[in-house]
Amino acid sequence: MSEKKSFTEKIMATQIWKSIFRHDFKDTPANRGKMIRSNVFLHLHPLRIPKHAMKIRFTWCMGGITFFLFLVECITGILLMFYYHPVVEYAYMDMKYLQFDVPFGQILRNIHRWGAHLMVMTVMLHMLRVFLTGSYKPPREFNWVIGVLLLTLTLLMSFTGYLLPWDQLAYWAITVGTNMGAATPFIGVEGPFSLVDKFSDVRFVLLGGTTVGANALLRFYVAHVIAIPAVVFVGCAIHFWRIRKDGGISRPL
């Protein structure tokens, strides 16, 4: 009497399934290893990890959540790009368009905006956690440096995005922020020991002009949607890779 195979078993026996998933799912030590090793995303993890490292109480999961929020920002950001024109004539109208006309447009923008705030908070908390657990100490010094750079880049991503709605809030916040650039010593027009005029100082580089205008909007847009995120992606890759290479997650000696 032949045993009747279930539908699931039949599917799992096909060549297509087997070509995608290389092993079965019985809970054996070998399979636990393969689950991690045979998956490009999960293989960021080591196969085994100290028990304390899996405790939320120890990690606060803040690094992971920060990265997750970065992905959320990328996805919602790409969707927003379909509706947004980085030109003065349209930028603000597009906000209204998202609010009143685009299906789920307002909630899309809300998630992107609040997600960005949340990401800044989680990245700050992640730094606090890494500090409190002494996880920057040798041999992990350089990964802390990369982390500080990623914190700075996160702030810059958030800051460049702040201008894009082109409302009063954005315009004057960026004006306040970039006027600081003009105060840079030596290379800012209003800074101490200024060596430059207002057409060749730091603020001009940031804004593509002496005040916030069409060029500034375009520059901030390009920085926000591609230039900084690209650097952040590479930075994250190095950051994660080095956790493994620098001896894994920190543990008490």
Add this chain to the structure above:
Amino acid sequence: MAEEKTEAVEEKAAKKAAQAKKKERNPYVWPELPFKELMSAILVMALLIVWALWLDAPLGEIATPSRTENPAKAPWYFIGLQEILVYFDPWYSGVVMPSIIMVGLMAIPYLDTNPKGVGEYNFKSRKFIMINFLIGYFMWMFAIVVGQFMRGPSWLFFWPWEPWDDSGHHAEVVLKNIDNNISLIALGIYFALGFILPKLFKMKWAKNLDFMRYSIVVTLLLLMYMVPVKVVLRQIFHVRYLITTPWFNI
């Protein structure tokens, strides 16, 4: 014979220890860690969706270069720097100080030579750096809270529950500058004491640092504590500048 026996016993013990060690090997990542990560992701997403349904992202009037916003506030994570603008000129609070903060943060692993407290929340063996880092961290948060919730038009101070109208309690304060010579002497004493006292009292952290690291640590900390010092000087003694030069003021 007896020697052989002890050898055999020792071998057995070693084998046993090795076995015990093998048993103690770290647990597999799968399924516990990916599960926790997935759960965190779902919780964060749920929180974000509720937040997004509950509160709309702010959108003001269309940008009008001719109509100045008052107060014009930076985004909250930069508002700490904007708050410091009250106490220091833009070249310092907006450019030099943030640069020092970033470089100083990056320098921490190279300045902290204490090997203790890795991978654990160990306050006791890292008192000095813990206290100073946390003071700096909370000063940052404090500046953000004050700037975000307690500053109104013209950057005047208002409690969060106060309406933003100037009903006269913001009396015009006449600020004065301190004579350069007095300031330079005071600053000289401030830095000299900062350098000498830790060594004089043979503080543990100071003893363990070489000269180079010690100088950098002390300089960074003295610069950090200049901020609250300047806040007190400004708020209580109405001092605007400590040092005035034709090129810059501090």
